[in-house]
Amino acid sequence: MEAASQLQIVYRDIEHLVPYARNARTHSDEQIAQLAASLREFGWTNPVLLDGDCGIIAGHGRVLAARKLGQREVPTIDLAHLSEAQRRAYVLADNKLAERAGWDSELLELEVADLSGMGFELGVLGFTTNELATLLGTADEPALSAAVNEERFLVLVDCGSEREQSKLFAEMRERHFVCKLMS
Structure with a gap:
């Protein structure tokens, strides 16, 4: 049986999780706030990945957001079957591979416009005010927030x-x- 088919989600005490000391990915306070807003809106949709000994491989930002929200337990998946080199490499690959993705601009604009029309709070999507204004085609409207109208x-x-x-x-x-x- 493959290791991946044996994965199980286990809720663990957040205080027992150990961040990877050499994690090269950083998380700003603003991004942690965005992750917290996402957790509030959507709940946990992506468990924290652990090394088999409560060491975090992936999900450092989500753990920080959960702490900000006062959550005591988080969903985790143990990847104890990975070698040390694989775990260390995955810490980098998990972030870099996602960063290399792109957007279909037309579909993105359509989806954001539809969500806006449904009254959905677009702030939890992670886009800046400027990006949302551009996607919605409202960047030139005078009624936008000060952030959109700032001198650039x-x-x-x-x-x-x-x-x-x-x-x-x-x-x-x-x-x-x-x-x-x-x-």
């Missing part, structure tokens, strides 16, 4: 390599700057 400045950064550009782009997006890659 453009900075062009010349990087020495694609790797340097990728790293800087990720850092700037993490800080919630609107960024575009050019080559």
